[in-house]
Amino acid sequence: MELVGVPEHLRVLAENVVAEAEKDPRVLAVVVGGSVASGTGDEYSDLDLVLVCTAEGQPECLAEAKEFAGRLGPLLASFTGEHVGEPRLLIALFGPPLVHVDLKFVTPDGYRDRVEDGLVLWQRDDTVERVRAESTAQWPQPDAQWIEDRFWVWVHYVAVKIARGELFEAIESLGAMRSISIAPLAGIGRTTRPAGVRRLETLAPELGPALRETVATADRADCLRALQATVDVYRTVRERSGVQVVRRTAAEEAAVDFLG
Structure with a gap:
C-alpha cells in the first residue's frame, strides 16, 4: 500500500489503520487531516485520522477504540478526548519510536461538522x-468582540491573583491570555486556521520581542511586569487586526488603573 504524502515515520501506522479498517464493515473511510493533509508534514508531525463509520456501527467502533488501536502497533498509552470536548476521539502514543496518533470515530452525519476536508487514505x-x-x-475563526468583552475582566483577575501572591495561577492565566486573546488577533489576515499560540513565532515574527515580555517567572514584580506587557501587546494586535469592535473603554481604563 502506497500512502502518498504521509511522512515516513507515520507510514506504517497509517497503513495499519487502513488495513484494519478494510477488515471492518462498520468502517467506511479513513481520512487524514492536519499537516499531513496540507502537505506540510515533517518528522515531528502527528497522525490525525478520522474514521467514518456507519451510523449503526459507530457506537461499537468507539467503544472498541482502544482495542482497535492495540492492533495497530506497540501501543504505550491511550485516552479519550473529553478534556478537549471530543468524546469521539482516542488519543494514542505508540512506540518506540514514539508516534502520536489521534483516532476520531464519526458517523457520516457527524462528518458534516468538520474543520477541514482532509485527505482520503481509503x-x-x-x-x-x-x-x-x-x-x-x-x-473556527476568532471573534474579536468576544475577546474584547472578556480581556479587561481577565486583566483584573490576574492582577488580584498577583496581589494575593497566587503566582502560579497568575502565570497560568497569562499563558491563557496569550492563547485566547493575543494569538487569535495576531493571526487575522495571516492564517485561516488559527490554533492558539501554535506557530505564532512564524505567523507574527515582529511580535516576538514583545511576546517574550509577557512570560513571567514566579516573582510578584515579574508577574506584574508581564501582565502590563500583555496589556500592551493586546492593544497592539487589537489595532493591527483591522477588525472593528465596541471597545469596553470604561473596563479598560479601570483595569489599567488597578495595575497602578
Missing part, C-alpha cells in the same frame, strides 16, 4: 464524497 464507498458535496468544512 474508502469503501462514496460516502465521504456525498457528505462533502452537501456540507462545507469550517475552521
